[in-house]
Amino acid sequence: MSSPLIKTIRTIALFLVFTSSLSACAGFFEKDNTPEPTPLTSYAPEVTPRLLWSANVGAGAAGNDYLKLSPAVSETAVYTTSTSGTVTALSKTSGKRLWQVNTRLPVTTGAGAGDGLVVMGSRGGDIVALQESDGRQRWKASVPGEVIATPAVGSGIVVVKAVDGYTRALSASDGHELWSFQQVEPNMILRGSSAPLIRDRSLIVGFANGNLAKLNLDGQLLWLQTVAIPEGAFAIQRMIDIDADPVVYQHRIYVATYQGKISSLDWTSGRTLWTHDISSYTGMAADDAAVYISDAKGTVWGFGADSGFVNWRQTKLEYRVISGPAAMGNYVVVGDAQGYLHWLGKQDGHFAGRVSLGSSIYAAPIVENNVLYALTNSGYLAAYTLR
Template sequence: VVGDAVYAAAADGTLMRVDARTGRSVWRIAAGKKLSAGAGADGSLVAVGTNKGDVLAFDADGKPLWQVTVSSEVVSPPRVADGTVVIWSGDGRVFGLSASDGKTKWVYQRANPPLTVRNYAGGAISRGGLLLGTAGGKLVALDLATGNVGWEANVATPKGATELERIADVTSLPVIEDRQVCAVAYQGRVACFELVRGTLNWSRDVSSLDGIVADNRYLYVVDDKGSVLALDKATGASAWKQDKLAKRRIGGPQLIGDQLGVVDGEGYLHLIDRNDGSLVGRMATDGSPATAQPGVTPPGIAVWQSEAGTLYAVGAR
């Protein structure tokens, strides 16, 4: 989602731009290859990747710009900002490519643990920095232009006797709010760090695969039991907990007006009051879950793609 433009990619190679306000298709093209991750864009360039490691870039009108190949399958939607296209590959590498021609500017790599969750976090960009979560529970700040490491911090520390017990991966996008960056790890904790230096502000023991989102008061997280938690953004103190959706296999949360939205395993969108955690509404979709945590447009419209291939946009009433 970039402004009022939504870019959507399908596994069959379809790439399209949709007007977020009307749902009207602006353009639709065939990339010519099967796509393995969603689209990433900055308003002038949109990038997608394949399971063969191909990265394809198009302009805002869908015209091809360039194509390059990285080391393995592209596993997370690209991020595009400040002349750099960031790509995550299945072998644990992160590539910074030039937005103008696709040439490699830098490569970041760290060794993956023997066993990881196949749920790739991607990264968040702010003030020329890239914040990314890793397998093994690290949050790393890179210089977007050079790939140099500014700092790294532990969101979670692997524990246990078996490799399964020691999985502690950051599996969702970090959230940048009020000069701090927050992240959550599976079998770990949710933690917020000072943005520039990476100093820990606070942490709570919470395990999650599904992501976090924040407003001006709270950080919202869906834990691995399916409960929705609201934590004070400044201190981590609990504000409320909604556990009535625990058996519905809900995904990552998103802000929809004054409410919080989550999509469950059967495609229902559930709306939660952000003040007290009460359930205030439900909407049926096509019966399939969201492919990823919903995005949001500047007017507060939540946008997501279902596993059946339908694109949805829901705003506040």
């Protein structure tokens, strides 16, 4: 297999990874037909986001790279990574820097935190685990090919996904490989991938072929569900990657694919509870009443949790290359490529608040204890509450 070739699809501001040589297609995507971002409209502010603290932690995405380098949050700290290899820990309450380490690696994932570790992966397949308390390196391991998703850390294992289609479980104590699970990946995939998720002694993993797997922590497959089936004559039309991180809420798993569907699956059996056509690569958020998702065009949707019916759609952010949503009280929050955070009402998607962070926001914000943490591509990390 030749080394991955990356081509820009400007219409959706994404990167493709070709897992075999496709040099004959060299000029296929060169024309830029990108629609202009929808201009922001006036609205009646309902909430006022209040900045608690901010810090500069190192660029989260370089050049045209579409990398969602999401921060991780522990009980006391926020952890960030940068493409230059810098890993930073900051106090959740004050934003004060606790430690900073330069791994000198071309980091391609956000930080995964758990079991006292902060873990990230690189373009060359290196996995580095740092001590959560002081940034000291605990171990370093390697896998074949670029690491394409934020590692999952917990229950004594570190789970990583690489461009070769393998999901590998490494020992949290020393990084040695415990087991691996493979799905056959298409020749053309989106840059990046959904993060594996450890929950209730099980592992949820989405793949670029549109399949979602549930495994136990020993690597035994519990079930495999096909979320979307590829359609079309050309490889680009047949892309159905699961790039949006799956969400587990109560007894349901929400999963979405690019050019495919959003589905609600039963946690125990993987049975499909409901499904709706959609194309998404960013992310989702859920609560008791609904699941919220940003689609590839920039529309934010609210679906009924039980029925799957469309509660609302907010179309006034189209072509702004928005992040996945985060749930914050009575609102959902998305970032955009123009550097804005938008608060939308959960009931109908109306605009309720807005702030500018000054640089593109690809990674979905994180909300914990009513505090929102947002990281821009330039490395500006901000913590907000509402008043």
